Amino acid sequence: MPAVVVRPAAPDDVGTPGLLDLLPDRWREGDNRRSLVAVSGDGRVLGHCRGIDNVFHPDSRVYVTELLPDVELAPLTWADVADALLAAQREVSTLPLHLKPDSDDDRLVGLCARNGGVLVQLMPPWRYPVDAALQAWAQDHRRTPDGLQAQVSGTDRTEEMLDLYVEHYTAQHAAWSPAAEPAVLREENAPDFVPGSSGSFDPRRSTILVRDEELVAQALAWPPEPDGGVEISLQCRPHDGPSARTDMESCLAASILAAPEGSTLLIDSHAGEALESAMLKDVPRPEGDLPDTWTAIVAFPVADGPTPISLSAGRVPAAAQPFAAALHSGR
Known part of the structure; x- marks a missing residue:
């Protein structure tokens, strides 16, 4: 050389x-x-x-x-x-x-x-245009099997939302890239859970699901990327619980229905996560019209x-x- x-x-x-x-x-x-x-x-x-x-x-x-x-x-x-x-x-x-x-x-x-x-x-590729097919999927997945429906998060449960984020993130990465201690994660992520601050989740487009007064799932909508796409990250508890998929689907469906038609959602997922992969595989995405990166x-x-x-x-x-x-x- x-x-x-x-x-x-x-x-x-x-x-x-x-x-x-x-x-x-x-x-x-x-x-x-x-x-x-x-x-x-x-x-x-x-x-x-x-x-x-x-x-x-x-x-x-x-x-x-x-x-x-x-x-x-x-x-x-x-x-x-x-x-x-x-x-x-x-x-x-x-x-x-x-x-x-x-x-x-x-x-x-x-x-x-x-x-x-x-x-x-x-x-996997994460760009999902908000079109008729995606909206139809959302309409079909708004409710969980026990009849619950995710709602726009607002700002009343931000501390609980941060706790859920840290809990899910820790469990999500344990098998392949262990995360820092929960106290560290909470401190590092806290600024992103101060509504109105730079980089914080959007309380108008983020959604939560509450069961028996406990926050069990959420879909966080983050500030738009330079190209206008909005990242959506999903969390639930317990991480691999029996209702995890349908709970997150309800939150994702509510976020889709809260998004303007024609906008783009960036839905984050990992191939190593079986539940995430199975769920996103069923979410419609136009074939051949988007980058397959x-x-x-x-x-x-x-x-x-x-x-x-x-x-x-x-x-x-x-x-x-x-x-x-x-x-x-x-x-």
């Missing part, structure tokens, strides 16, 4: 044209951030990477990388620089590094395949670090099998 030198990012490296996210290296307990740069033989900064502690998942770090748009200039290739950065970051990290490649990003998929990435999770969570193991928990092959849907295979074999 052509010579690529990787070193800690210096303050003078910040502002390199084409590398908008480059930050200087630092090392401290808590929020550890190692920032490295790849440099060519003539001293040109070609790209950078960071390993960032994840307060929500303390057994892993988020891997961020960015390369110059013209890094394909001979004799170096994008892969040369990307592989060198990842290798160097793995050497200085004590925790596995997590990357989220999309199925249409050949470069990141190849990076995962060449460097022994472990497939931890898959997220899957997203993966891939872990890069590090020496003496926790062993990443791989996604069972049996939980990889048929539609995602080519993507999963590419993450292991390259393209």
